[in-house]
Structures are given as structure tokens and as C-alpha cells.
Amino acid sequence: MFGPRRARQAAATLAAGAAVAATALLASPTASAAPQPIVGGTTTTTAAYPFIMQITDASGRQFCGGTLVSATKVVTAAHCMAGGSAGNVRVVGGRTYLNGTDGTVGRVSKIWVDPEYTEATSGHDVAVLTLSTPMPYKPVSYVSSSQTGVYAAGTTARILGWGTTSEYGSPSHQLRTATVPVLSDSSCRTSYGSDFVQSDMVCAGYSSGGVDTCQGDSGGPLLIGGVLAGITSWGEGCAEAGSPGVYTRLTTFSDLVTAQVGS
């Protein structure tokens, strides 16, 4: 799970997380126990991006990111919720550092996973969590289904997370961010062939690699023009030339998300 792979089913799931964390330490004895996120970015804070949420298990171990889109609703990736149940997920807002104790820990009362999500294709990689109590942070808006032009090739997008800072690296203690250009669907097709499902996915990154999301960033936001437009989903390894990050194409799912946000 840790290698240069189709990192779709991020090791970062509720079901697999603890075992994988242990494996990581064995494979990399010098690695810090605390993981880092985003390859090629810079550190930032939850004060700068108050809508970015850590998704953790009940013991507080972060395994995915999420985005606050209303006081009680968090958008994340379906694959992050595999094997999970509302009782063993937490959403942590306002906590820049993985080892922090500040911010707000929210319990989850409901997990909606797109019923068409399948692990086999990573299509429909979207989920919405309902929090038991409101988060005291400003949500961010998300794209509407009519905004299909937001993914124009070359548009600058922002990625955020606590994921590893290199393909085989350890996680970041501190929230990180980077910007990457949106890629054309044809170039994404060139990279991934039929694994790239144009209706469900959008690619972002540099052809030379170097800047990307990585393990542990899954579920977190891809922002375009300050609006949530994608969800970190998968990729072949991290930051490799010719293997861009793949994000859920949120315009395809925004009406479904809106139905959940209003439920």
C-alpha cells in the first residue's frame, strides 16, 4: 500500500489505518511517528483555511481530510469511509498540528457515501458526514453543477492536507498547502487511460511532477477560485512526472451533495 501504486484506496481508511501506520514505521524506521502531507507545498494554518478538517478515528489518528461546507456537513472522499461507521469517526476543526489538542472535535451522526462509489474504479468518490454539533468555523462554498467550466486546463487550484511530504515519506505534523494547475482531460487520459473517468474525475499537477497530494491527503479539498471544486481521490504514487493527482470532479456530484447538506 505504501509504494508507487494506484493510490486509490489510500491506506488511509478507518479499516486499514492502524495496521498501515505500523507497517510504515517498520518500513521506514527513521520516520517520525507523526505523518506529514502534501508534496512540494508550504506550511499553513487552520486559521488561514478554517474549513479544512482532519478526519480521525476514535483514538484521534488522522487518516483523511475533509471540507466543512456548512456548520454540520463535511465533504470527504467515499474511499476514506470504507469500513467506517459514524461511531468510530471524528472530525477535528481548528487544529493546525496533528499532535495538537486545540480546536473542536466533532462527532458524526451520519455518513452518506455516494451509492455508486466502487472501489474497483474509484468513481463517485464522494461522501458527506453529518456532525452531531455545529463546527464553530466558517464553511467554504462548493461548485454548483452548472459550473462545468471551472476545470479549464491551466487554472490554478489549491490543495491542502496533513499527508506525507513525499511518496515514501512520513506525514506532516503541520497542515500544508500548494497550488497546482488543472490539467486537460486529454492529458489525464494520456496518463491514466481508461482508469480516468472524465465524468467523475479531474486531474491536477505539473507534467514534471514535484507538487501533489499524497497519502493522508485523501478526502481533502481541491479549491478553485476559493471554492471547493474537487476532493483528493487517487493517483499513481505522488508527485511523479506524468502521474498527476486525481480529484473527484465535484460539479458532477454537487446536486447530490446539496441534497445531503439540506437533509
Ligand code: 4AZ
Ligand atoms: C493517498 O494515498 C493518496 N498523488 C492521495 C493522493 C494521491 C496519491 C495517494 C495523488 O491518500
